[in-house]
Amino acid sequence: MNKTYLYRIDWLIIICYISLVLFGAVNIYSTTYDNSMNQGFSPESLAGKHIIIFFVSFLLGFLILFIKTQFFQQLSYVIYFVSILSLIGLFFFGETVNSATSWYLIKGISLQPSELAKIGTALAISRHLSDFNTDIKKTKSLLTGLILILIPFLLIILQPDPGSAIIFGSFFLVFFREGLSFNYLFFLLIALILFISTLLIEVKYIIILLVIFSLMIFYILNRPSKKIKIFPYIIFILVSTTFILSVNFIFDSVFEQRHRDRFNVILGLVEDTQGLGYNVNQSKIAIGSGGLKGKGFLEGTQTKGNFVPEQQTDYIFTTVGEEWGFVGSSLLILIFVILIVRMLNQAEKQTNIFRRNFIYSICILLFSHFTINIGMSLGLLPTIGIPLPFISSGGSSLLSFSLLIFIYLNFDSNRLNEW
Template sequence: MRRRDYTFFKKLDWWSVASYVILVLIGWLSIFSAVYDPEHGQIFDTTQRYGMQMIWIFGAWFLAVVILLIPARIYALFSNLIYFIGLLFLIMVLALGVERGGSSSWLVLGPVHFQPAEMTKVFVAIGLAGIMSRPHFHLKTWRGLLQVAAMILIPAGLILLEKEAGLALVLSAFIIVLYREGLPGWIPVTGIVAIILFLVSIIWNPLYVLWLCASICFIIGFLLAGRKTPVLITLVSFAGAYFLIPLLLGLLSFDLFARLKPHQWFLLLTAPLVIILLIIAFRRRIMYLKTLLLGFISSIILIFSVGYVFNNILKPHQRARIETLLGIDNDVYGSGYNVYQSKVAIGSGGFVGKGFLQGTQTKYNFVPEQSTDFIFCSIGEEWGFLGAFLVIILYMFLLLRIIQMAERQRHPFGRIYGYGVASCFFFHVFINIGMTIGVTPVIGIPLPFISYGGSSLWTFTLLLFILLKMDASNE
């Protein structure tokens, strides 16, 4: 017994534990600094957020120890049960949830407010690992794919009903896990391209987006084609027709663009070309051309559906956030206020920062949600580029450790779970830090280990320590 404990502690990944502890402490100090007020100068004062966070931290450590004592096998054994209990919780919240800060995702048990949506990451990661590690599971079959998609989308839908869009979006990170487990690469790539195309179509004139898509298709086609000359001839004749016909019509005193918008003219020219090419592609069975053309057609559909999606499906505040991100909406007192003030706080930090407790922007409440979603401002302002860089490096280090742990698991369950943990961490870190500096849209999700709040801290502790336990008991 003693001997086994000894090897367990030796096998525990202390590097991860250390970065975890450092991040948690950085979080505590940042919260202290963010809400610091000379009248309540005591860091242990539990009437203040930093005092409360201290209690959450101790709770989280206690939780970590408990997890390390529970045998690692139970997660694989009871993965389905855990998943369904988690779902049950989400449904319960829908029935009993309490409205707080615009979302109805809080459960109240006496003095404790708790957000089960945060925990979704844990049970989805476990549930997915359970399903996907079965011997007869194949991701590349429709059955397998649908199973996995349902396991991710059902909790996501429930969370959306609780109006926690941010936490629902987190689940999209599991696509990284699927990619690792054999999902063809083009699916995530298509997703990313679609997002970029969506954003680009909001800012640019459709004509430019069309030209961009067409040029990319031509370049890819040129690279893949067996014979290059036909591709070049197509390109030249298309461009020639596009520019010369209006010119000739102009000479005949017929103004084409008085009747047509340029992008409509572009589409008018494209349609026959695409149809001819499609016929050629299917007749001669040229695979790459088929894919390319289908991709091109779906891009065009996407471009012209953007306006509809943007104006009719997204909610006004979501629209505003995207506009802020793209720099269309520069209303620094309105929807852009948070991000603007956050950038001001971080930008004013400089290289070494203003020093602990010296930040003025965060301390005087210019940045909203400064101890939860925008906690990174406090770090950026008081510790400057150096501090912010260090925090990002710590996260990167932790991510690499997690991937390494995942990869060395003997059982696929551990590996899949490990990638689930890495994906969630990555998504939270990238989106959260990104939104404070205007790289990503404002999606209200916390920064792991650092943001104020028990639900988030405990969830990430749980995620990490289950993996650590599995890794330490890995034979």
């Protein structure tokens, strides 16, 4: 650490980070504000805790800035191993809240090990991708990478916490940076389309459509001058059919009714604003009623009336929408975009593959949380319970994202210190 360190630090990211956390505290305060109590701001309140965690993160973050970057790379697998252990430990010592065993309760402080696992998994994947022997285009390397993701993914599914599990699944996106063929993304997209259509249309019709569609493409592409093989198309049809049937089976037999309901509501298969669709509908009303400029701080009638459930955590964006309106909501989205794009740009300047992939992992985490959380609040995605980074109330989430930001700051500042 020398004098120039302060010059090299990414102040833009710090500004984005601080403004997000403070804006989060303001909104948490609003959702928990009760005008009959007329209470002020207290450290016991959720907003107070948010600020306290913020200070704690700053202290820890300051320490992180002085840690040598090699340290992270070398300890990657250790941290990963510890976080996996902490996930396994949940099955023995975990606390069950809302039928999910995702918490440790130590002296009144609850910790969510899946948040730690996010850091651990990010480190492990980055480490794996930066290894000399790794070539992601090779099946072996790809499989190793997938296993690193799959272990925490399955452990979290078992809690069960499907929301966080999806986040872990999204780590898959890092592989594309290392040259994984975008065909996989294409297949993923097709799988998604097939998945949704399975829920919308009867299985036999999808299969018929699939066959017609594939054969049509085959005949269009198949010209006398340039013969192509029919074999891959048949494989595609068979794989897709299997996929559809298994989706159908999983949806009907493995999913619980509440999971099914969430998909049904978002796909418009069920119209029920009082029961199943209550959350989504109330969320849209709250956001929609905000208008251009919003109703103002503490003036949100929907927020005060607690119409939206879990508003301080998963549905915090509805408060933003109601009290700060289109202007405030767009600004919040803009800050997230700046944060992610800026970090990605900086990552590209890294010469060290480990550090670059780690920053990519951070961005993927931010991106997936941002997309799923706000998408859900806006009624574009099914109800998936995950927090909005820096904004939602919840210590573990804020702490882990803060630490990730500081690790980024460390990596970014030491970009030129090649070792």
